[in-house]
Amino acid sequence: MLSENILKMEGIGKSFPGVRALHNVDLTLRKGEIHALMGENGAGKSTLIKILTGVYQKDVGRIILEGRPVHFRSPQDAQNMGIGTVFQEIALCPNLTVAENMFIGRSRNAFVKWKQMNTKAAEMLSSLGIPASPTQELASCSIAVQQMIAIARAVDMDCKILILDEPTSSLDEDEVQKLFALMRQLKDRGVGIIFITHFIDEVYAISDRITVLRNGELIGEYQTSALPQIELISKMMGKALSDVSAIKKHEPPESDDSVPVFEAKALSSAAGVRPFNFKIQKGEVNGFAGLLGSGRSESVRAIFAADKVSGGEVKINGRRVKIKTPLQAMKQGIGYLPEDRKGDGIIDELSVCDNLILALQVMKGFFKPLSRKQAEEFADQFIKKLDIKTPSPNTPIKSLSGGNQQKVILARWLLTQPMYLILDEPTRGIDVGTKVEIQKLVLKLAADGMSLTFISSEIDEMLRVCSRLIVMKDREIVGELSGMNLTEQDVMHMIAQGGK
Amino acid sequence: MPRLKRRINNLSHLFLPLSVLVILIIINLIKGADYFRITMVNGALYGNIPNILFGASELVILSIGMTLVTAASRGQDISIGESGAISSAIFVQYVLNAGEVTLCTILVGFLISCVAGLVIGAFNGTLVSFFNVQPMVATLILFLGGRSIAFIIDGKVSPILANEISNRIGTVIPGVPIPTPIILTAVFIVVVAVVLRTTNLRLYVEAVGVNPSAARLNGINPKKVIFLTFLLMGVCSAVAGFIAVNKAGRHDSVNLLKFIMMDAILAVALGGNSLGGGKFSITGSIIGAYTIEMLNRTLLRLEVNPEAIKAFKAVFIIVLMVIASPVVRVFVKKFLDEAKTIVARYSVRQTGGLNKGAASITDTTGKKGE
Numbered sequence: 001m002l003s004e005n006i007l008k009m010e011g012i013g014k015s016f017p018g019v020r021a022l023h024n025v026d027l028t029l030r031k032g033e034i035h036a037l038m039g040e041n042g043a044g045k046s047t048l049i050k051i052l053t054g055v056y057q058k059d060v061g062r063i064i065l066e067g068r069p070v071h072f073r074s075p076q077d078a079q080n081m082g083i084g085t086v087f088q089e090i091a092l093c094p095n096l097t098v099a100e101n102m103f104i105g106r107s108r109n110a111f112v113k114w115k116q117m118n119t120k121a122a123e124m125l126s127s128l129g130i131p132a133s134p135t136q137e138l139a140s141c142s143i144a145v146q147q148m149i150a151i152a153r154a155v156d157m158d159c160k161i162l163i164l165d166e167p168t169s170s171l172d173e174d175e176v177q178k179l180f181a182l183m184r185q186l187k188d189r190g191v192g193i194i195f196i197t198h199f200i201d202e203v204y205a206i207s208d209r210i211t212v213l214r215n216g217e218l219i220g221e222y223q224t225s226a227l228p229q230i231e232l233i234s235k236m237m238g239k240a241l242s243d244v245s246a247i248k249k250h251e252p253p254e255s256d257d258s259v260p261v262f263e264a265k266a267l268s269s270a271a272g273v274r275p276f277n278f279k280i281q282k283g284e285v286n287g288f289a290g291l292l293g294s295g296r297s298e299s300v301r302a303i304f305a306a307d308k309v310s311g312g313e314v315k316i317n318g319r320r321v322k323i324k325t326p327l328q329a330m331k332q333g334i335g336y337l338p339e340d341r342k343g344d345g346i347i348d349e350l351s352v353c354d355n356l357i358l359a360l361q362v363m364k365g366f367f368k369p370l371s372r373k374q375a376e377e378f379a380d381q382f383i384k385k386l387d388i389k390t391p392s393p394n395t396p397i398k399s400l401s402g403g404n405q406q407k408v409i410l411a412r413w414l415l416t417q418p419m420y421l422i423l424d425e426p427t428r429g430i431d432v433g434t435k436v437e438i439q440k441l442v443l444k445l446a447a448d449g450m451s452l453t454f455i456s457s458e459i460d461e462m463l464r465v466c467s468r469l470i471v472m473k474d475r476e477i478v479g480e481l482s483g484m485n486l487t488e489q490d491v492m493h494m495i496a497q498g499g500k
Numbered sequence: 501m502p503r504l505k506r507r508i509n510n511l512s513h514l515f516l517p518l519s520v521l522v523i524l525i526i527i528n529l530i531k532g533a534d535y536f537r538i539t540m541v542n543g544a545l546y547g548n549i550p551n552i553l554f555g556a557s558e559l560v561i562l563s564i565g566m567t568l569v570t571a572a573s574r575g576q577d578i579s580i581g582e583s584g585a586i587s588s589a590i591f592v593q594y595v596l597n598a599g600e601v602t603l604c605t606i607l608v609g610f611l612i613s614c615v616a617g618l619v620i621g622a623f624n625g626t627l628v629s630f631f632n633v634q635p636m637v638a639t640l641i642l643f644l645g646g647r648s649i650a651f652i653i654d655g656k657v658s659p660i661l662a663n664e665i666s667n668r669i670g671t672v673i674p675g676v677p678i679p680t681p682i683i684l685t686a687v688f689i690v691v692v693a694v695v696l697r698t699t700n701l702r703l704y705v706e707a708v709g710v711n712p713s714a715a716r717l718n719g720i721n722p723k724k725v726i727f728l729t730f731l732l733m734g735v736c737s738a739v740a741g742f743i744a745v746n747k748a749g750r751h752d753s754v755n756l757l758k759f760i761m762m763d764a765i766l767a768v769a770l771g772g773n774s775l776g777g778g779k780f781s782i783t784g785s786i787i788g789a790y791t792i793e794m795l796n797r798t799l800l801r802l803e804v805n806p807e808a809i810k811a812f813k814a815v816f817i818i819v820l821m822v823i824a825s826p827v828v829r830v831f832v833k834k835f836l837d838e839a840k841t842i843v844a845r846y847s848v849r850q851t852g853g854l855n856k857g858a859a860s861i862t863d864t865t866g867k868k869g870e
Contacts, residue, residue, distance in 0.1 A: 306717055327719035336717065344717050349710045349779050354703060361700055362719040369700045412718075 004031045005064075006192045007052075007161055012061035014047055021047040025061075025218045027211055029161060029192040034183060036195050036207035036224070040236055040292065040457045044216040045196055049163055052194075053085050054078035066160070084154030085163040092138055092150055098125070099134035102153045124152055128182060144175030148182055155186060162186060163194045168202060180206050198293045200229060200496075212236055229496045233291075234488060237459040258282075259318040261451045262303070262334070262420050267312030269302035274476045275312060278303070280420060280451045285442060287454045287462045289481075289491050290472035296455050297339050298475065300422045303453075304329045304336040306344075316419075330363055335413035339424040339455075341402070345409045348398035352390050353379040355397045355408050360415045382411035387437070403430035410438070420451045427456060439465050459488050471495060513772040516824045517787040520770065524794050531801060544672040544679060548797065556793035557681040558584070558740040561688050562760060563767035563789040565736030567780050568701075568729040571709045572722075573628055574777030575635025576765050577733050581757035582646025583620040584741030587613040587734075589653040591742060592661055592751040601663040614738045621734020625727035643761075650753035660750040670746035681743050688739060692782065702780075705729060709777035763792050766817065772824075 007029040014022040022044045029035050039045050050056040052063070054072030063070050065081060072078040078085075092101045099121035103112075121134035130148045132141050138149065147167050154162055164183075168176050183193060183206060195207055203210060203224065210227060212219040212235045219235050260279040268275040273295045280286055288296035301307045303314075305323045314323050316332050323329045329336070338344035347355055357375045364370070370378070379393035386407045390400055397405055406426060413421055423442065427435040442452055442465050456462050462469060468482040471494045479494045528535040528548070538547035562580050569577045591613035598605045620642065627638035651657075672679050696702055704725050707715040712722040740760075745751050769775055770791055771784025795816060799809045822828060 304717075325719075325721070326717050327721075330719045338714075338717055343711075344713050347707050347710045347714050350706055354706075358703070358707065359718045361703060366700050366704065367698070369698065369703070 005029070006031045006066060008062075008064040009048070009052065010062045010064070012048065012051060012063075013059045014051060014056060015059055020216055022051075022058075022216045025213065025216070026221075027194075027218075028221070029194060030208075031192055032187050032190045033208045034187055034193045034195055034206055036197070036203045036210045037213070038196075038203065038210055038232065038236055039213035043213040043236075045213055046165070047216070048213070049085070049165060049194070049196070052078065053083060053163065082158050082160035083163065084151075084159035084161070085165065086147070086150045086154050086167055087165045092146060092153075094137075094139035094146075096138055097134065098132050098136050098138055098141070098149055101138050101149060102134075102156065124156060128152055128155070128185065130182070142175065144171050144178055147171065147175075147179060151182060151186075155191065159191060161192045161194065163196075165196045166198065167195075168197055168199060176202065198291055200232065200291070203232070204229065230492050233492045233495060236291075237457075237488065237492070260315075261317060263315040263318075264303060265313050265315075267299075267302050267314065268310050269298060270308035270310050271298045271301060272475060273298040273302055276477050278470070280453065282451055283446050283449050284468065285446045285452045285454055285466050286468040286470065287456070287466035288472055289459060289462055289469045290495060292457065294472040294495075295475035296472050297424050299470075299472070299477075300336065300424055300453060300455065301338075304334055304422060306336065306338070327362065330359060330416065330418075333417075333419035335359070335416055335418035335421040337406075337409055337413060337421070337423045337426055339428070341406060341409065341428075346397050346405050349396055351394045352383070352388070352397050352400065352408055353393035356382060356393075356411050356415065359412045363416055378415055382408075382415065386411055386441070401430075403434035406430055406438070407434070410441070414445075418450065420453075421445070422453045422455075424455045425457065426454070427458075427461065435461070459491055463488065463491070513781050514784050514787065516772050516820075517770050517784055517791055520820060521787065521791050521794065524791065524798050528798055528801065540677065542672075543674065543677060545677050548801075550679065550682070552790060552793045552797060553682045553685075554679045555797070556790050557685040558744050558757060559760060559763050559767060559793060560685050560786050560789040561736050561740045561743070562757075562764040563771070563785040564689075564692055564782055565729075565733035566761075566764040566768050567771070567773055567782050567785040568705060569635065569733045570765075570768050570773060570775055571777050571780035572705045572729040573635045573726045574709060575628070576761070576768075576775065577624060577639045577730065578636055578761045578765075579620075579624065579639040579642035579646055580733065580737045580740070580764060581760045582642050582650070583617060583624075583734060583737040584744060584757045584760075585650040585751075585753055586620060586642075586646055586653065586741075587616040587738035588741030588745040588756065589650040589751055589753060590616045592659055592745060593653055593655075595661065595663070595666070596659060601665060603665060606665050606669070610742055613742055614735055617734035617736075617738025617741075618731055619734070620737065621731040622727070624733070625730030628730060629723040629726040647753050650751075650756075654751055654753050658750045658752045661745060662749065666746045667749065669743075670749060681747060684739075684743055689786065696782070701728075706779050710779070763789070767792055769821070 005028050007027070009025070009027040012022055012025045012027075013020075025044065025048060027035075027037070027048065037045050037048070047056065051058045052072075054075045054077045057073070063072070065083075070081060072081070093104070096104065099118045102121050102124070103117050118134045125132055125134065128148070128151075130145060130152060132145050132149060138146060141149065151162065151164070151167075167179060171179060180202075183195070187193060195203075197203060207224045209221060210224050210232065211221045212232070214236065222232075258281065261282050261284075263279040265277055266275040267278065276299060278299070288299055290296050298307065302309060302312075303323075305325055305328065309324060314321055321328075321332055323332060323334075326336070342348070347358065353375055356379050357370055360378075361370060376393055382388065383390060383393065388400075388404050388407045388411070390404060390408075397408055400408070410423075410426065426438050426442075430438075439461065442454055446452055454462060454465050456465075463486050468480065469486065469491060470477055471479045471481060471491060473495055481490055481494065525535070535548055538545050538549060540546065544550075562584075566577065566580065569575070591609045594609040594612055595601060595605055598609070624635075624639050624642065627633045627641075628635050631638075668674075669680050669684075676683070704715075704720055707718070707720055708722045708725045715722055715725075740757065744757050748756065765775070767788035768785050770788030771781055771786070773780050773784060795813060796809070799812050800806075804812050
């Protein structure tokens with residue numbers, strides 16, 4: 001019974017213009033198993049899930065559901081075939097009742113039989129052990145219960161396969177346990193569950209098997225019990241680039257006792273990072289390592305005051321300063337390239353030129369605009385220097401490719417001549433060539449005396465660029481590694497063991 | 501050459517208001533060829549064009565402020581007429597209580613009304629930027645209560661502003677052929693142009709309107725920028741109220757600048773600006789404002805029943821907005837492209853039939869080129 005395959009995806013491939021998102025990926029799901037789908041950002045997990053739920057159409061490959069090949073043309077198709085999905089963001093209506101949320105949009109009748117609906121909802125809730133009443137307003141339930149109701153809704157659609165995309169990211173420990181109990185119950189009923197999470201411990205707590213993806217390719221399928229944590233992490237991170245020889249790391253200046261360019265003590269922010277200490281020397285490149293959600297971005301955002309700083313003190317060149325807003329950070333010579341290029345980086349409708357001069361312009365002040373000519377000179381200079389491919393400086397930045405957009409944002413900060421530059425995932429979602437260019441640029445800047453913090457999901461990229469790594473797990477610094485001979489093994493060990 | 505090309509590209513967003521303007525001019529010329537004729541009456545210019553420029557003065561000034569508010573806050577201020585009524589009420593009270601009216605009295609009164617405009621702008625701006633109230637909801641408060649406040653300030657129905665200087669500001673100064681409101685509007689536009697040139701107002705407002713989160717991470721405080729646009733809107737309302745009350749010669753708190761926010765919002769939209777904020781064109785809004793005034797007067801000139809004017813205007817605007825909508829634009833572009841390829845195919849077949857030799861030669865050279 002247990003070995004019966006309910007779903008088989010074979011040789012799935014999917015390309016988007018300019019990117020190969022998935023290549024020859026297989027996934028098998030058995031009846032009554034919890035299957036973890038693992039991979040870092042851009043590994044292709046969500047593309048695979050979107051193909052399975054009918055949001056995207058696959059380019060090549062087969063999907064076999066209960067022995068029959070199927071083809072989903074729309075999410076509705078997939079739902080009718082018994083594939084239920086619960087996304088990270090709860091897609092329910094908080095102002096409706098629990099029962100309404102469970103049944104909304106399902107009835108073919110124009111009229112609602114309230115009594116029948118509420119009784120049926122009550123039955124389901126009690127059978128799944130969800131502590132909610134059908135007539136209660138959804139908003140009055142805790143997030144975990146809302147998440148469970150979303151699952152109940154999905155399960156009710158005669159679901160054979162349930163996909164949970166990061167259901168635990170906004171739950172606390174206790175709530176996670178409740179969710180797990182529900183998952184186990186569904187598993188016993190024979191539902192196949194695909195579980196996506198960034199929390200390694202959860203994978204080991206609940207999953208039977210693991211499929212690992214990396215850069216759109218299948219790395220392998222493993223029994224959870226037979227795969228040590230450390231190996232899982234190494235499989236997820238892998239090696240993305242092999243041209244290690246192309247880049248030579250600079251030895252950081254040895255004067256470790258000299259005054260750091262930037263130093264923070266017990267810094268914490270409203271975004272939930274635990275108070276941490278941090279310092280960086282002149283010409284040093286360091287990085288925050290850790291899996292997604294470990295708090296590496298929140299830490300640098302706290303340094304730049306991108307999130308509200310809630311405590312701690314900061315010293316620049318040994319002098320105590322107050323950094324409460326991004327502008328204050330900029331005036332102290334700190335630059336910050338954010339992780340979310342589209343949401344926090346580019347101003348998409350504005351021209352390349354406007355985007356490029358933005359930070360410098362703001363630092364100069366409201367009443368001192370750069371002349372058009374001067375702005376275009378700056379733009380031309382950096383377009384040439386960083387080899388930004390754009391038809392003209394006046395092209396809207398949104399029509400550039402991701403890599404070129406990122407170069408413009410990089411140029412924006414270089415133009416302000418910062419003393420300390422923070423780069424959060426500067427190479428995410430951009431082509432390999434540009435990645436190497438950016439890595440080389442980082443090392444060149446450091447050699448010229450700039451201090452940089454470099455964050456990347458690809459651990460080997462960080463190892464190549466950084467001379468010191470601060471390792472984070474679950475929003476806390478668990479250790480620090482430095483020296484020329486850092487290896488992935490060291491980092492993975494620290495993540496796997498840290499915080500325990 | 502590339503400079504010129506860029507200039508033309510920059511004009512592309514003005515396509516809508518300019519084409520409407522041209523259509524209206526054509527309609528008017530068909531109605532009567534003397535449309536552009538300007539005569540001198542009592543030493544002042546008189547004709548259709550001066551009338552439009554004269555009539556649209558307040559609308560032009562308000563649409564400038566509305567453009568900025570829309571771009572930064574992604575919403576509209578619907579209290580501009582009321583805020584103009586309040587600030588001009590204060591102006592009128594100051595002048596009436598000042599005893600002898602001199603140019604100085606008027607100037608001081610004007611400055612005081614501008615301060616009143618700033619206060620109103622600060623009120624709206626605080627609600628929108630610091631309390632995150634939707635702009636339309638925040639300004640609804642003054643839209644509803646503003647005229648009562650203006651009436652309370654007046655103390656009676658329609659106080660009359662009977663002095664020579666006000667009359668001159670509202671009509672013409674003897675010896676100057678151009679009506680004064682036109683001159684004041686021109687001066688205001690120049691001031692705005694200078695402000696845009698000497699400050700980063702445009703960059704800040706556009707950055708905040710397009711992506712407030714990114715703007716914040718580049719050191720711009722989006723709340724302050726939105727607040728600032730409401731302050732500027734307040735000044736615009738005060739100036740418009742000043743012109744309107746001097747034109748009318750009395751302060752009618754009920755009808756002064758009544759429902760002008762509709763036309764101002766329309767002017768912003770006609771000017772090719774997105775009502776969802778972001779990049780803006782003040783030139784577009786100004787042309788849009790004059791276009792609306794021209795539309796009003798064209799309908800009058802066509803002897804449309806005054807009762808029916810609003811319906812005609814509505815129909816005209818619906819047609820216009822549909823034509824200018826992205827849906828239609830995409831459709832037209834597709835249609836033109838298809839037409840082009842059909843024409844191209846047809847002409848290729850023609851030359852192929854008539855002159856096979858030439859066609860094959862181009863074929864081979866084409867292959868070599870590859």
